[in-house]
Amino acid sequence: MASLLGATLKAFRLVWICLAITLPSAYGFEKRSYEYKPEDIITRDVCIIGGGSTGTYSAIRLRDMGKSVVVVEKKDVLGGHTNTYVDPATHIPIDYGVIDFHNLSIVTDYFTRLNVPWTTAMFPSTQELYVNFNTGKVVDGFAPAGQAAFAQALDVWISHLEKYPYLSNGFFLPDPVPADLLLPFHDFVKKYSIDALVYSMFEYRQINILVQPTLYVMMNFNLDLIQNILNGFLTTASHDNSDIYRNALAILEKDVLLSSHVIWTDRDSSSEYVKVGVETPSGRKLIQAKKLVITIPPKLSNFKGFDLSQNESSLFGQFSNVAYYTTIVKHDGIPENLSVVNIGPNTPWNLPTLPAILSIYPSGDPGLHEVKFSSPYELSDDAVKAAIVAEFNQLHTGGAVASATTPEFVAFDSHTPFEFSVPADAIKDGFYKKLYALQGQQRTWYTGAAWDVHDSSLLWQFTETLLPAIAA
Numbered sequence: 001m002a003s004l005l006g007a008t009l010k011a012f013r014l015v016w017i018c019l020a021i022t023l024p025s026a027y028g029f030e031k032r033s034y035e036y037k038p039e040d041i042i043t044r045d046v047c048i049i050g051g052g053s054t055g056t057y058s059a060i061r062l063r064d065m066g067k068s069v070v071v072v073e074k075k076d077v078l079g080g081h082t083n084t085y086v087d088p089a090t091h092i093p094i095d096y097g098v099i100d101f102h103n104l105s106i107v108t109d110y111f112t113r114l115n116v117p118w119t120t121a122m123f124p125s126t127q128e129l130y131v132n133f134n135t136g137k138v139v140d141g142f143a144p145a146g147q148a149a150f151a152q153a154l155d156v157w158i159s160h161l162e163k164y165p166y167l168s169n170g171f172f173l174p175d176p177v178p179a180d181l182l183l184p185f186h187d188f189v190k191k192y193s194i195d196a197l198v199y200s201m202f203e204y205r206q207i208n209i210l211v212q213p214t215l216y217v218m219m220n221f222n223l224d225l226i227q228n229i230l231n232g233f234l235t236t237a238s239h240d241n242s243d244i245y246r247n248a249l250a251i252l253e254k255d256v257l258l259s260s261h262v263i264w265t266d267r268d269s270s271s272e273y274v275k276v277g278v279e280t281p282s283g284r285k286l287i288q289a290k291k292l293v294i295t296i297p298p299k300l301s302n303f304k305g306f307d308l309s310q311n312e313s314s315l316f317g318q319f320s321n322v323a324y325y326t327t328i329v330k331h332d333g334i335p336e337n338l339s340v341v342n343i344g345p346n347t348p349w350n351l352p353t354l355p356a357i358l359s360i361y362p363s364g365d366p367g368l369h370e371v372k373f374s375s376p377y378e379l380s381d382d383a384v385k386a387a388i389v390a391e392f393n394q395l396h397t398g399g400a401v402a403s404a405t406t407p408e409f410v411a412f413d414s415h416t417p418f419e420f421s422v423p424a425d426a427i428k429d430g431f432y433k434k435l436y437a438l439q440g441q442q443r444t445w446y447t448g449a450a451w452d453v454h455d456s457s458l459l460w461q462f463t464e465t466l467l468p469a470i471a472a
């Protein structure tokens, strides 16, 4: 009898919990069942998809609000667009992704929580060489807008920003949406004669702002940003922004599943939990959480396996994005204090035609240069590297760069998809009202750059406003 009981208990121990799960994928419905061992089932208050800027912030803050969390991140590090290259020879860290933060208490409180000392961001003063990268020739006589013209245009811009205070924490637009916000930015520039601002705005945004509805330029080139440009940004004292995410990982520890991706979700509202199937380096896991926070870029191809509603699919399907790449190259032909800047000598407001290198900027580490490359469409990493090499060759052929050396890539990252937007007509038709109405539906909350602005500090502010409902 005892041995029969023992065998039965043993058998029970061996029986894995079998869950037959309906898997509505983004592109159709399929049914699949998978057996999860009890130790592979993770039960938490909140599951966060994406461990970049807003995902990590959400995880730390929710933990501090007494909630249990788990983060699913596809890369092997936290931090999203944060990239730091540490030169093995000099040990100098070079942030070639996210560089600076606003001087706001939300930033300093977060850094204090993570035990990351901060300082005022200082940018090396460089000499700028304006070059037409198509020809490799220096553009003689080109000079950016003079100080007086710039200041005057900035005043005009600020006076427009002040008309739309509701843009300070997201796309909270009135109905009807003010016509100026819907104007293609090149029309807005002409209408209000703010020509002197355009190149600087482009240098900051690094994408083709001229074709965007003015709303996006206002969201990005906002009052808080201008205040920080004038008064100084913050950065980590170590000049290694990856410290933020290393320290966050040390706090979150096993509540982060790195190198992992979602294979299915089931957000059936009649169930006690949102269920998320995840492929991890140590096998498949089942996450059961009371709430789901999605921070990944809302591109339909990024939601493979998610049970998106028709409404979610239809809204996310309206987004388009551009592409952006950053790299550090070794090159002996560019002086250490020289920025080589791409301009279009004959284009409106001298913006370069993309895809192209935007600038080659000193890294602060001798012989290494930061190269930023922007494209209106996505390219493979190899295609971007080939284009960068071709442009360096052109710079040599045209005479802007003395050395014919081929640049050696010591670090490279694709920040694609970058900058989500929808057409002016969709904005006019209440796209963002419909998008924000998704918050809380099917126990799911969304945050991240597409929901507000590509700016970590302001995104932490935006995310903070969602936390009380997520933690409730």
Ligand SMILES: Cc1cc2nc3c(=O)[nH]c(=O)nc-3n(C[C@H](O)[C@H](O)[C@H](O)COP(=O)(O)OP(=O)(O)OC[C@H]3O[C@@H](n4cnc5c(N)ncnc54)[C@H](O)[C@@H]3O)c2cc1C
Pocket: 049, 050, 051, 052, 053, 054, 055, 072, 073, 074, 075, 078, 079, 080, 081, 082, 096, 097, 098, 099, 100, 101, 102, 260, 261, 262, 295, 296, 297, 302, 303, 324, 326, 415, 418, 447, 448, 449, 450, 453, 454, 455, 456, 457, 459
């Ligand atoms: C080159 C560059 C420089 C920048 N510099 C600054 C700066 O100096 N200051 C500043 O404030 N802002 C800067 N920004 C903007 C800022 O980085 C972004 O606004 C911010 O990172 C957006 O946060 P997020 O959480 O939306 O996305 P991310 O930080 O990109 O996080 C998204 C995370 O989700 C992960 N992920 C994606 N898909 C999946 C999936 N299917 N499953 C699991 N995980 C997934 C990604 O790997 C990533 O870690 C910069 C952006 C770029 C591209």
